[in-house]
Amino acid sequence: MTTLTDLLDDVVDDVDDVFLFSPSGSFHDRFTEADVDVVVVATDDVVEADRFVELPLEFDNVRDRIRFGIEGAMDQGIIEEGDTIACSVAIFDDDPDSVVRVRATEDMGTGIYDLFVDSRAEPGVIRDVFEVAIELGKKGQKGKPVGALFVVGDAGKVMNKSRPLSYNPFEKSHVHVGDPIVNVMLKEFSRLDGAFVISDSGKIVSAYRYLEPAAEGVDIPKGLGARHMAAGAITRDTNATAIVLSESDGLVRAFKGGTLILEIDPEAY
Numbered sequence: 001m002t003t004l005t006d007l008l009d010d011v012v013d014d015v016d017d018v019f020l021f022s023p024s025g026s027f028h029d030r031f032t033e034a035d036v037d038v039v040v041v042a043t044d045d046v047v048e049a050d051r052f053v054e055l056p057l058e059f060d061n062v063r064d065r066i067r068f069g070i071e072g073a074m075d076q077g078i079i080e081e082g083d084t085i086a087c088s089v090a091i092f093d094d095d096p097d098s099v100v101r102v103r104a105t106e107d108m109g110t111g112i113y114d115l116f117v118d119s120r121a122e123p124g125v126i127r128d129v130f131e132v133a134i135e136l137g138k139k140g141q142k143g144k145p146v147g148a149l150f151v152v153g154d155a156g157k158v159m160n161k162s163r164p165l166s167y168n169p170f171e172k173s174h175v176h177v178g179d180p181i182v183n184v185m186l187k188e189f190s191r192l193d194g195a196f197v198i199s200d201s202g203k204i205v206s207a208y209r210y211l212e213p214a215a216e217g218v219d220i221p222k223g224l225g226a227r228h229m230a231a232g233a234i235t236r237d238t239n240a241t242a243i244v245l246s247e248s249d250g251l252v253r254a255f256k257g258g259t260l261i262l263e264i265d266p267e268a269y
């Protein structure tokens with residue numbers, strides 16, 4: 001009869017690496033003498049790991065979190081394609097409560113790592129915009145659900161493919177996403193029509209922009225309307241990334257290269 005230890009042996013047998021997702025210092029210390037390579041994947045490197053992959057968001061979806069970690073480790077060359085990995089991850093608890101066995105393959109990329117790391121805009125800017133969209137999605141504006149469209153990076157080209165719906169409140173300002181005051185302003189202005197245009201470094205270039213990209217051939221999931229179509233199309237026509245909060249279903253979606261890359265539920269954060 002398979003005992004529980006046999007079951008766990010099957011999961012961790014002959015792995016090449018162990019990934020610790022957001023471990024505490026004491027948990028990480030337990031692996032000092034480990035006979036496999038240890039990789040820490042977290043939003044901050046609090047344990048000063050030898051091998052570290054930074055998570056831009058604490059993805060609630062464990063598959064996204066694991067895939068981001070593996071894509072990042074492969075991109076940094078700290079693991080190889082084909083490696084078998086044991087991932088220690090917290091799913092239901094704050095402390096690690098699950099071990100997931102996974103094989104690192106090139107095709108496991110969901111584009112999420114690429115979205116944060118290989119975009120025109122800096123990874124921190126993409127993360128900051130996600131955080132605004134997630135917070136807006138959780139709280140709405142004065143209790144009412146709102147929608148918003150943030151176009152991040154390649155701002156010059158985006159401005160050339162759009163027009164103002166009204167005066168631009170950010171015209172003479174030099175404010176950046178991630179600044180708490182600015183995030184309040186973004187939420188205030190999110191009630192209004194149009195898109196926010198944000199530069200590679202996170203400067204708010206404009207609000208109230210009506211995007212006019214060519215949309216032929218842009219294929220977005222059925223049921224999504226003009227805001228999402230504009231987001232998909234502008235990212236196909238420029239090197240921008242678009243992050244959309246839907247007023248209808250409350251989800252946050254990211255588009256890049258004309259494709260939906262990531263869909264997250266703010267309620268899960």
Ligand SMILES: Nc1ncnc2c1ncn2[C@@H]1O[C@H](COP(=O)(O)OP(=O)(O)OP(=O)(O)O)[C@@H](O)[C@H]1O
Nearest residue numbers: 147193194195210211225226227228230246247248
């Ligand atoms: N081309 C565009 N450029 C900028 N903003 C746009 C564009 N098209 C639509 N929007 C904005 O999206 C808002 C919602 O439009 P619509 O409902 O058609 O989009 P949607 O994709 O269904 O979005 P939601 O899921 O939020 O309802 C519009 O009021 C407008 O402010």
Ligand SMILES: [Mn+2]
Nearest residue numbers: 225226247248
């Ligand atoms: Mn709609």
